[in-house]
Amino acid sequence: MNAFTIKDLENLSGIKAHTIRIWEQRYSFLNPQRTETNIRYYSGDELKTVLNIALLNKYGFKISHIDKMSIAEMRDKTLSLNQAQAQIERMVNELISCMVDMKIEEFEMLLDGYIKSKGIEKTIPQIIFPFLERIGILWITNHINPAQEHLVTNIIRQKLIMGIETCQSALNPKKTVLVFLPEGEHHELGVLFTYYLFKSRGIKVIYLGANVPLKDVEYVATLKKPDLLYSHLTSVANNFNFEKFLVNVQNRIPEFQVIVSGALTQNYKKRIPTNVSFKKSLTEVMEYMTAL
Structure with a gap:
């Protein structure tokens, strides 16, 4: 059985923990259990209820009105x-609900429907990136089973690869990018999306994985001489040293421009090598690609 903390509910729904506690006191839709040390925990069904309540409340429904609805009525609304x-x-x-309930076929069906309607390029930033951002904290805190993570990420990976394979664009032979993830980084979803974006804009991609x-990056770059190198860092291993990686990039491949995106770039305060951006x-990634 899935068990979620009040902090998980806050991260997934956007509703502050103190607001959730007030809801518990005033309304009947949440009845958390408690551990032996008196810490609240919530079921998968309660998580889904909070997600629906947060959405309805954000778009105009009063909590007192929502409290009178059945689960089916909330869903219909x-x-x-x-x-x-x-x-x-x-x-x-x-x-998120499909992941929690392990409804993998329904998860894939929802994605396929959105891709068919909007295309892969809109599906990724509108649906998949927000989904991964919201559930990422659960992976870190181990509040979902690793099997759930593997199942959904593999489906998303398949959709990205399908998008890359079916993308049709006239290549610009004057532009080549070498795309890779450094040692310690195994999360491909972000960098696969950038692969798709480059290819859809007619830029030749050398994908190292x-x-x-x-x-190895140095060897291939020296041999193929791409216009730039690109890496996207999502969640590297604990022993990964970002500063050391950047220094090594400067020392080993100073003649190449290297673009780095991802979560690790957002709070980095030290000096950035001159050949790294x-x-x-x-938004910054998209603007950069448009300017190429």
Whole structure:
């Protein structure tokens, strides 16, 4: 059985923990259990209820009104929301619910439907990135089973690879990018999306994959002479030293421009090597690619 802390509910729903506690005191839709040390924990069903309540409340429904609804009525009301952003947030909630319940076929069906409607390039930033951002904390705290993580990430990975393979764009032979993940980084989803974005814009991609020693990057870069190197860091191993990686990049491949995006770039305060540039958000990544 899935068990979630009040902090998990806060991260997944966007509702502050103290607000959730007030809801518990005033309304009947949440009844958490407690551990032997008196710490609240919530079931998967309660998580899904909070997700629906947060969505309805954000788009105009009063909590006192929501409290009188049955689970089925809450579900119907979320489906009736016609604002574009509300529909996107509902989709993300549905993916989270499918993951919690291990409804993997439904998870894939939802993704396939959105990809068919909007295309892979819109699906990734609108649906998949917000989904991964919201559930990422659960992976760190081990509040979901690793099997759940592997199942959903492998489905997303398949969709990205499918998008890369089917992408049709006239290549610009004057532009080549070498894409890789350094040793200690195994999370490919972000860098696969950048692979898709480069290819869709007519840029030739040399993809080395995950967990690549820098000496191998140096060898291929020296041989193929790409216009730039690109890496996206999501969640590296504990022994990964970002500063050391950047210094090694400067020392081993100073003649190449290296672009780095991902979570590790956002709080890095030390000096950045002259041949390295950070892209700290998806917007910055997209703007950079458009300017190439």
